[in-house]
Amino acid sequence: MIPEISHSILSGMPLPVLLVGRNERVAAMNAPARAMFGPAGVGRHYIAVLRQPALLDCVEEALRLCQVRRVRYLTTGISRDATYEVIASPLGTRGSEGVVVAFSDISEREQMGQIRRDFVANVSHELKTPLTALLGFIETLRGPARNDAAARERFLEIMEREAMRMNRLVSDLLSLSRVEAEERMRPESRVDLGAIVRAAVQALRPVAQEAGVEIALNIPSEPVFVQGDSDQLTQVIQNLVENGIKYGASGGEVRVMMTLSDRELAFRGPGVRVDVIDRGEGFDPVHIPRLTERFYRVDNHRSREMGGTGLGLAIVKHIVNRHRGRFRIDSTPGEGSIFSIMLPRA
Known part of the structure; x- marks a missing residue:
């Protein structure tokens, strides 16, 4: 006893x-x-x-x-x-x-440790490929292709592409780090989401024209105010529209729609929803729960060929969380994809 x-x-x-x-x-x-x-x-x-x-x-x-x-x-x-x-x-x-x-x-602590290890491994892998290519081309230019002008021009073009890929990866890593650090700090500014969407779409029209994609914009003419960070919301819209152009180009069109609700269930108050819709190949919905994980790709080879870093949707998720919003993804193979963000109106 x-x-x-x-x-x-x-x-x-x-x-x-x-x-x-x-x-x-x-x-x-x-x-x-x-x-x-x-x-x-x-x-x-x-x-x-x-x-x-x-x-x-x-x-x-x-x-x-x-x-x-x-x-x-x-x-x-x-x-x-x-x-x-x-x-x-x-x-x-x-x-x-x-x-x-x-x-x-200590399950959560162990999980966070595993996430950190996976993150380091993924970053190392993403940087190793372009670095290996650069070193190989430098060695070739110093040796067999020293006096071959055509080969030198071709190799320099590939080297520039790989260097730009590394630069995008580092930029996205820094952006993700900043967003995660600020995720619990709600923005205090009052911004016009409609103006942000128009500016973001206008900046991407040359990219869309080059890819043979038409961007259709359907948003209210009057201002739609939300409590937010203008730069981060611009990044969200640009990431989603650029994804639509890259992976939904086969559909020939990307639509950006904004709808208002007087009572959004997610916020129990007035909200605004922005949908980025493409009519491309789509993907199996089995991937949806993991799409916002860092470095997760539906098609690794295709994503890298198009310059994707695998961090865009992770950045979008954290920014939307900071704005107390919701992020939703829907897709059907052969019918395209819909990426939606919902934010409370100010």
Whole structure:
């Protein structure tokens, strides 16, 4: 038996905690621990309750050596996998009352670490390809193609394209970093979203003409005010329209539509919606949940050939989040895609 005060302490702890007595049986468990290991664990041998070998070794060493021991505990639940840091600490004089086993959920920390590792790996991969090409062409120009004017001109053109690709990637990385840093700071300026959309579309008309795409603009003539950052909202519209031109060019047209709502369900108040619609090839909707991940592409080769960095939609998502808006993507193979942003009106 353990003192009543120990029961009170265990019950008041938000983390899963259990007490293993000197007789190697579970003497007490708080509610989170019962939810993890089942309500019938009290009174049973800890081996029958904990089961995972690494965790059993941790508790056994804490009992035998009367020293604090740590281990990672992995569990698979119905909704998600979880990683716990487990600390087994002797209780009482030289562990006279057993061992307290506490579980701290570090799943989010582990996930963030994995995201950082993946990000570094992706950036390295994206930079390595153009760098390798540049080094190869430089070596060729210094050697076999030293006196070949036609080859030199062709190689310099490719080198310029690869250098511009790296420059776009670095620019997008810096932009993404700034947007993420400001994501929790809501913009304070009052801006005309209609004017921003017109200016962004006008700037991209030469790009559209070169690709053989017509941009159709359908927005209200009166000002539509939102609380926002003019530069960031311009970046959102340009990214979406440019994507429509690049990947929906086969449809020959990109439509930009703005609609107003007196009561947008997402904000429970007046809102504005901007849709960028193309009639290109579209893509399988299975990709939609991951399209806003950094460096995720539906077609890696095609995206790189067109100069895409894989960061555009991630930037859009973070900017829309900063403006307390919503970002939605719909696509049907063979019918085109719709990229929509919804913002609360000021």
